[in-house]
Amino acid sequence: xxxxxxxxxxxxxxxxxxxxxxxxxxxxxxxxxxxxFRQTPGKEREGVxxxxxxxxxxxxxxxxxxxxxxxxxxxxxxxxxxxxxxxxDDTGTYYCAAYTPxxxxxxxxxxxxxxxxxxxxxxxxVTVSS
Numbered sequence: 001x002x003x004x005x006x007x008x009x010x011x012x013x014x015x016x017x018x019x020x021x022x023x024x025x026x027x028x029x030x031x032x033x034x035x036x037f038r039q040t041p042g043k044e045r046e047g048v049x050x051x052x053x054x055x056x057x058x059x060x061x062x063x064x065x066x067x068x069x070x071x072x073x074x075x076x077x078x079x080x081x082x083x084x085x086x087x088x089d090d091t092g093t094y095y096c097a098a099y100t101p102x103x104x105x106x107x108x109x110x111x112x113x114x115x116x117x118x119x120x121x122x123x124x125x126v127t128v129s130s
Contacts, residue, residue: 002026004034004096004121011127012086020081020124022096029053033101033109034079035117036070038126040092047117050109051079052101059110086128096121
């Protein structure tokens with residue numbers, strides 16, 4: 001049974017940093033896309049970052065590319081989202097998600113493929129105050 005357990009996040013002032021962790025279990029870690037999504041009040045859930053667990057450059061949306069980093073520790077089956085220079089617009093609930101991409105490569109872990117994610121964590125709150 002797929003299980004994604006998020007931790008981290010919390011509250012920070014604008015300009016600060018936070019890190020989220022996602023520990024994956026119940027499936028083979030390699031060959032999967034694991035992504036981070038966020039849902040802010042009044043908006044649809046959006047994908048912000050994705051990584052192909054086999055390797056390669058990760059995918060980051062333009063709005064966070066200069067500030068967020070997604071990485072993984074294969075030995076711990078864990079994916080991280082490092083968030084720097086946070087601003088109030090980053091406030092929301094952040095979710096870790098996973099799916100098996102149709103082809104190999106990080107390209108299939110973001111963009112239009114954000115809609116393909118099938119397994120979800122419970123979410124962690126991130127609050128950025130001005």
